[in-house]
Amino acid sequence: MKPTLLNLIQNNQFAGLDYEDPYLHLHTFIELCGTVKIHQVPEEVIRMKLFPFSLLGKAKLWLNALPHQSLTRWSDIEIKLLARFFLLAKINQAKSEIVTFSQKQDELLSEAWERYKSLLRRCPSHGFDDLTQVNIFLGG
Structure with missing residues (x-):
């Protein structure tokens, strides 16, 4: 090695x-x-x-x-x-951040999308299917 x-x-x-x-x-x-x-x-x-x-x-x-x-x-x-x-508290916190996601003022849509995808990657066990993920993003 x-x-x-x-x-x-x-x-x-x-x-x-x-x-x-x-x-x-x-x-x-x-x-x-x-x-x-x-x-x-x-x-x-x-x-x-x-x-x-x-x-x-x-x-x-x-x-x-x-x-x-x-x-x-x-x-x-x-x-x-x-x-x-990766304790349950961390999973719940990460899921909460995903569900409450919103685009920041003056943030480009592409930047918001990258930030949202980053939240999803931080918690691969979030359990949201693709449609739910898109709906959460569009709602934010």
Whole structure:
């Protein structure tokens, strides 16, 4: 593994603090891992091997406390990390921000749309279908 990649990953570590966004961490981590291609090694294996280096503090303690062999696929890591660090209060807050979205005064429609899409990306588990998302945006 290239030391440069390991440095990039360690410069973007997730500690599990309240203000940190685990979705953003996963997105950044996947992006960084995507820069590495090893002949006949699946991307999932690369992610699984590098993921522990992307954590510190209570997030690292959480990972180390999981039962051995409880994370056998990349999706296991994603599901368990989000279940632990993207709490119900954060989900409810994010959903509230989506539902109460409104275009700001002097904000271009394209800027409002990008800001709205950003809210949706911050909470992939919002549960709003495409039609509802469009209706919320148009109502705001």
